[in-house]
Amino acid sequence: MLDIQGLIDLQDDPFVLIDRDYRIVAANSAYCQAYGVAREDVVGRRCHEVSHHSRVPCHENGEDCPHVRVFSGQTRVDLVHVHFDALGRPEHVKLVGRRLASVDGRTYLGEQIRRLAGTELDCDELRMIGRSPAFLACVEHLTAAAQAEAPVLLLGESGVGKELAAQYIHRRSERAAKPFVALDCAAIPESLFEAELFGHERGAFTGCVGRREGLFEQADGGTLFLDEIGEIPLSMQAKLLRVLETGEFRRVGGREIIRADVRLVSATNRDLLAMVDEGRFRQDLYYRIAGIDVRLPPLRERRSDIPALAEVLLGRLGTRDGRRYRFSDEALALLVQYDYPGNVRELRNIVQKAAALAPNGLIGPEHILFPHERDRRSVPEAPAPVPDRPPRMVELEARHIAEMLTRHQGNRRRVAQALGISERTLYRKLARYQLR
Template identity: 40%
Template structure:
């Protein structure tokens, strides 16, 4: 059994307080939250936490101010610092103040759980026997630290304390049902049932019976009264997956139920009052279906009170390796051999376009856990053992690779550039990449400046000036014969 403690979470973003607080509570910790330095000070005395998790930017000051003094008074307290100022300077300040750990935002809940376990002196207290954290499915069943996923987390946190209808949008395999499970398991209905139904998997003639139930003798094979999904979810959450595949006639009756809060079984006459939260999901373009008269507009508005758009995996590539390792850990917990990824294999995963999204990655990691003979999965295993069009990283997704390289360069320069507000990073980046572009373009046309200018989309005089500025000789930029 993992050791638990008292945790104080201080952040002025209510979403972070809710998600972090609920996830840690589900790990068995006692958690209180605050949104300011003033509230933090009061709770440090009245709550006496074992671990303080504090943001840096708070409404009434710098969250790092006073940390050293707090630790002098409470030497057994461990401080974990969170900050959106992902700079070297912030990390150094946190360390100098005596912080136990520093986590830049956006952070992953698994990392925070490990940091809390370490701060409590339990090492891998939040992990299973094989070292894989149980937080994603015991707390928030989603993994990712990308900005896109952080926005999803914030939206989830904002709807936990209400019963507004939610429409989860996203491609197949992006994790729409996991979002629904997270909202239910962290929300005020978590002690009641979570019931899911996939509209695309049910024959049209049986959808109403599945949703609303049926009476004995209502149709051939109806041997006894059977409760539908609405009644089964009484007091809890009903997840309507693939809502875009629901037939129009069933949509009409569903709308009536949502408006009245009552269901009438197929073959029945007495309505039954139901109290459920509705979460719907689809990978379809519902506004387009409305234009084609295939989806009711009034039902769309009823369901789409709070939309949550899940990004495709190719749109959050920074989460690919984090997810891959998470799925390998889960596979090990399920009895499969424990595996790790080589750097080359990780690069291949980053280069792949993931048409099947997170579900495809999960299935891939499970297969690799079985197929790879070595403890470390190599790139050749990824290429040769799987029926996937895995393009070598050095030839795949050049735009993505360039974007990632620019992003990493910018992060480094911004970290180095603290205290130097007039560094002109835009000019620095152009000085790095523009000469290369000019050289390669001129070489491709054997030094012909007119053709090069046309390919670059600039006039010849501009090209000449740039060549002069960078000290490039067009006569030397010819393809060797």
């Protein structure tokens, strides 16, 4: 008989073996060390209870789960997951799951856990909330970008969390101990750009007092985040390109050549390539800044993250009359239906207003005010209306599933039961109608 324990202890990464019934049948030493547990405390328990503190398997909470995939026939699964670390804080991990068969014909999930995050980002303000597959795929790209040295271009609508993502990259990169410096390019008048980025000497231009270091110098050794990079005027684009190519510049009004070792992370909500075609953005600069590009999905493409985000944003508001603010189930269900053109920032504003309106801290649907009422989604994205055409079966089905999800507060197991279909079928339909 093979010594399974000895075999898995050879692995440097945490590793667990899980049976069809979600029970952990073996855990290696790296796992016990990483999560501060004794082997006998985890072996025999269900994986979702141990890592998620949840009584139901992860896929029933709307998460991508290696267990369900492997036991439905997939041989290898690679995905990013969020679970709890040794101190009970959420942690991003990369899971590599393998389908393993024993000699007696039983199947197991062998799961290797690669920890993506250090604990340094667990301060609440900097924590990126989200467990939806779309969000976790994005976190995986951000993690890969953090480990590289190439410049990163973050793409996404306003308020999706591009600045937060830039900080995430910085704090996980080798530059983490050095400065992170951010500039919103849309907020700087053209005449001040150069001085802002490269600094100026005393008296370099009218109204300037003293000598000042620019952002490139301030960010030396670290990361410079240029938000809304599409707003940089063409004249400035040429200067920026030169600095990125040579790593050298002069302060405005200065002679001394200054060198700064800066990693650039930029962000835009514009289509920069279209701007290149229109002659409004330099192509050579585009290729300089877009070494790695990462798209951040808008909130409406990851609706399942809305309740957790709303709770965290509400938690940041503290208490009223000594009691924590809280949402009623109906309020949360309503929040999930809106399209959020302003993304997480808009959600934050809506939550703040709702809290101000709720007399005893309990937020009901009547306290939730959507600024763009027409963006509230009562049905899944319907195709453009065609006059005198009865709705197609698929439209009716999508609409019905969306309503059931709202009624059951996103609990997919209950929705599947209510619809009389298996959860796998429900998952396929959710993906097909983009209801995840």
